[in-house]
Amino acid sequence: MKFGILVNEGPFTHQASDSAYLFAKAAIAKGHEVTRVFFYHDAVNNSNKHSAPQSDDRNLVKLWSELGTEHGVDLVVCVAAALRRGITDDLLAEGFNISGLGQLIEVGIEADRLVTFGD
């Protein structure tokens, strides 16, 4: 089955990004395809390569990058939400790309399921 995932929160204030990541990993482990994760609202902060959590904390930006590169998951950061929050191309971790909100609607059309994580 093809999954699309919408994430609406950043990696530190809410649990949503972690839940989304664990769901994506579990879906892939079960042999499903996660075609795209769309990062909206404060979730655009999941893409910031300068994010430096303490050493005993998980590094979600890195985990997303690995998921994206190892499993071909398209990690899309919403351009309008990103610009508001100062997230630009040069800040993106590997595997992320900035694109329009149309990518969210498109994955809604193409995926079998769209699952939202937010606050």
Add this chain to the structure above:
Amino acid sequence: MSNDIKMLHTVNKSPFERNSLESCLRLAKDGSAVLLIEDAVYGALLNTSVSDQVAARTGNLRVCVLGADLNARGLADKPLIDGVEIVDYGGFVDLACEHDTVQSWL
């Protein structure tokens, strides 16, 4: 109106703070599934002020709770409302597959 579609509803808010669970239970049709994750896992506990609201629907909804979120909050030793199933992330994925649409009550 086509009623063939089966829905999975996820809720992630504590029912003691927000109305997401209440709204979900109001809108969820019989035969749907409800999965409590993150802070909504408190809604799965027995003997709380919201237990009756949830228990009233366990007969016609499949109510599940994410075990990892229960454990994280120290709730593994607390009794759950009768009929509430504990699932892991793989079970969450299965629920999403078995239902046609997923609505998140944020």
Add this chain to the structure above:
Amino acid sequence: MADDYDDDDDGPEVVKRFMFVNRKAPYGSIYALESLEVVLISAAFDQDVSVVFMDDGVFQIKKGHDTDGINMKNFSKTYRALDGYDVEKLYVEAESLAARGLTEEDLIVDVEVLSSSALSDLMNSQDVVISA
């Protein structure tokens, strides 16, 4: 980006039923504004779009917003523009409206007021539900 879907006058290849469920009050958080942006974009994809206002989301379409004193953009008039984007199916849950002391007269756009049970039927007929 919509090219794959609307490049052909015979209509889009795939038309899904998209429902956007707005449950948050405006201004106190950004969700109402950014969710409205998604609805506007969805119009470009020629999908079957419904927009629901329930719980505190009904406050998004209360008449008479004046944000001069709070430094924020008043986006409430954009709801009126939805019609121009062919987003015409706007629904409000009756119970949410009543619980907040509002009536249809208080709203900035024409909506269809549905009972919880009618809204539940409608929600259960969708292909994709996006909520904030």
